[in-house]
Amino acid sequence: MGILEVKGVNKRFGGLQALGDVNLSVAENSVHAIIGPNGAGKSTLLNCLVGMLIPDSGSVTFQGESVLGRNPHEINQMGISRVFQTPEIFGDLSVIENVMIPCFAKRDGAFELNAWGAVRGQADIRDTAEQILIDVNMQDKRHINAASLSRGDKRRLEMAMCLVQQPKLLLLDEPTAGMARADTNNTIDLLKEIHDSRDITMAIIEHDMHVVFSLAERITVLAQGSPLVEETPENIKGHPKVREAYLGEAQV
């Protein structure tokens, strides 16, 4: 029994079957990659996991509890954090504030009317936030407005915002999309380090096979909304069905 269990999930958008009977089991403390050609339903699947979309049928359980029908903030409070394909950060706020907000969410829950105490009086929150910025090597940028960061830094900041909450499951939607090779390698190292040093289960959607094969312990291949194979990286490379899915698309 994995930490995350997806069973028989279906999702239609009008006439398009985005997800058809998807089954997925992510083992605790593993790195699980979900790959597949464009339009395979990878992001739709992720959206169903965090409460952005509600599947038409099927079940999604996290640590034995259903996540379906819950609001995004409730799912996050259960221990699932998500890094988006395009970095979702608080552009108008400084880097350190960006990281402090998830700390407050972790400490105080979904709502706390603390309108009187000053932010700068919250020493524990600030310490945690400073520490995570050191971990992702952004401590010298902490007073910069987040909107003026480079794209790579925005991604690292978003990852820091997720990590500072010490989630049990981290969902990454193409964490290296649009990155230069050096940045990609840095991200791989960062994710490896996170996985080794903390007990975080990761589910990664990725196009870059270099990233997938450097990190993943299990790989699920999605095609046209359904899982084709679930295998270890060694076995997936020469798998005939996988070749067919990718090459078949290439021939079109």
Added chain:
Amino acid sequence: MFGLDKKDTGLLLIVAALVAFAPILLNPFPENSALAQFNAGYPDLMQRFVIFGIFAIGFNILFGLTGYLSFGHAAFLGVGSYAGVWMLKLLTINVIPAIIMSTLVAGLFSILIGYISLRRSGIYFSILTLAFAQMSFALAASVLTPITGGETGLQTGLNDPRIFPEFLGGGATSGGNIPAPELFGLEMRASYELSVGGWLWTFNAGYYVCAIIMLVAFYVAIRIFRSPFGMMLRAVKSNQRRLNYTGLNTKPYMLACFVISGMYAGLAGGLMVSMDPLAGAERMQWTASGEVVLMTILGGVGTLIGPVLGAGMIKYFENIFSKINDNLLHQWFAFMPDGLEDFMVAVIHPFIGKGWHLTLGLLFMLVVIFLPGGLVEGGQRIGGLFKRKKKNTTTDTQSTAAN
């Protein structure tokens, strides 16, 4: 000091000093000079400065922090006013229950409107609040006449019951006159006039009551801006989606913010009727809601001091520019040859008197185009110029010293 950092304490003290000495500062011209027209240091106008300052500070907590543009804030001001007058009529002529009650009633009313309006964001939120405010205005002017006095408005009268006539020093009908609102025996309209040289300064009791409450409101606003709650509200403005996926429920944050903002408006309404115990439905009209939007944008959205400056600016224009008439212009340009004099008067005529809206509109356009950050940004730019100049001179002296 007061749990604020150095900069905010400084700001609070500056505002406190300005407010305390406003009767002197706003009367820079001697009483009999031609420019006495521009003096703003009379009680009625000064009261309006600080009351609308409170209104705008509260509006800015909502609009400045979260970016939710409410177009119905005047409804809370109106509801607060009615609640205040009813307290003056039923309970006592002392203003304290009126001020407290108007804040509370406006708070309750904003829970209702906020709960419904906050289901939408952006333009739909604005339209919903506008609809509610117009509905309140229409109801107050017609159906609810027994409560609101309809189009004539609600005011204190001779036959009001006032169940606590002697409560807290509040008087019953005194000597056949309608009693004036007061605070423990001190009438709000009581003034002390001080004449120094050609200047005449009026220190009004009501103004100082409003001023003290405004300073408290300003202080509370600073605390909110600097608190974790304030940070969450700025995060709502920046990226509401991320906030949801970070485990925070934006709904109660928004509702709390909306209610706080509505209570500020109710407080302003309560103070208005405490100074002049008359509340009319037109106070809730959409133009009144629009005015507070203008004040906030003119002063500087999301800044602490901006809304107060904006409120002062608009009320100054409304009261001073609207009073300038053609006769006065002829006096001013009397030194010119007749033809030129008439020409100048004709040129300026559209901008004064009833045309003050035109002047204000032009000013508003200039500010929005050239100073998107409002008057505060203007101040910062001027401050920046001086700083740069200073820096240049210091580097100059350093380089001379090096030579």
